[in-house]
Amino acid sequence: xxxxxxxxxxxxxxxxxxxxxxxxxxxxxxxxxxxxxxxxxxxxxxxxxxxxxxxxxxxxxxxxxxxxxxxxxxxxxxxxxxxxxxxxxxxxxxxxxxxxxxxxxxxxxxx
Amino acid sequence: xxxxxxxxxxxxxxxxxxxxxxxxxxxxxxxxxxxxxxxxxxxxxxxxxxxxxxxxxxxxxxxxxxxxxxxxxxxxxxxxxxxxxxxxxxxxxxxxxxxxxxxxxxxxxxxxxxx
Numbered sequence: 001x002x003x004x005x006x007x008x009x010x011x012x013x014x015x016x017x018x019x020x021x022x023x024x025x026x027x028x029x030x031x032x033x034x035x036x037x038x039x040x041x042x043x044x045x046x047x048x049x050x051x052x053x054x055x056x057x058x059x060x061x062x063x064x065x066x067x068x069x070x071x072x073x074x075x076x077x078x079x080x081x082x083x084x085x086x087x088x089x090x091x092x093x094x095x096x097x098x099x100x101x102x103x104x105x106x107x108x109x110x111x
Numbered sequence: 112x113x114x115x116x117x118x119x120x121x122x123x124x125x126x127x128x129x130x131x132x133x134x135x136x137x138x139x140x141x142x143x144x145x146x147x148x149x150x151x152x153x154x155x156x157x158x159x160x161x162x163x164x165x166x167x168x169x170x171x172x173x174x175x176x177x178x179x180x181x182x183x184x185x186x187x188x189x190x191x192x193x194x195x196x197x198x199x200x201x202x203x204x205x206x207x208x209x210x211x212x213x214x215x216x217x218x219x220x221x222x223x224x225x226x
Contacts (some may be wrong), residue, residue, distance in 0.1 A: 042219060044154075046215075046216070072124070093213045093214075096206070096208050096209065098156055098159065098169065099215060
C-alpha cells in the first residue's frame, strides 16, 4: 500500500539556519504530495503541494520538489524563524484513495 | 481559511458514557473526514463521508460511528467511551479525491479525555 516516511525529530535549529526535513514515499502510480504544518494548539494547515513529477511547491519561504526518481518530497527553507516552530507533516494522495500522512516532524527554532 | 468548526473544543467524560463530536463546514465540500491524532501515530483516519448519508470506514473505526444528514454536518459518536479513545480529534474536508482539488482542510480539533 501507499506510505510516507519522514524524519521524526525533534529538529532543533537556531534562527536563520537552513532547514531540511526529509520525506520519501511509496505509492503505485504518481500521487499528489503535500506538506502540512501544525502550530501549537491548532489544526493542520496546508503549506504547499505538488501534483506531478518535477513540480515545485512553495509558500512562506518553504519549498519542496516532487522527485519521481528518488520518490522524495523534501521540505526546505533557507532561513528559519522562531515563528516556524511547529510540527510538519508530509502526506500523499492518490486518485480516489484516502490521504496517507507521515508521522510528523517537530521543529523547534531557538532565538 | 476554510470554514470548519468543531464542537466541543474540549471534553472530559467518563468510561462507558456516549460522546458525540460535531464538525460543521460552510464550504459545501463533498468529502468530510474524522481523524485522531496520538503521539507516535500521527494522524489516523477513523471514518469519512462522500456525501449525505454516504460514509465509509477508515483504518481505526472500531468503537466509532458517524452520521451525515446534511452536507455541512458530520458527527462522530463514541457509543461507549474508553480510555484508549482519549485523543485529539480532527475533522477535515475536501472538494474531491482526485488530483487538483484533493487537498484537505482541517478544523481546529477537539481534545477528548476519557477518565
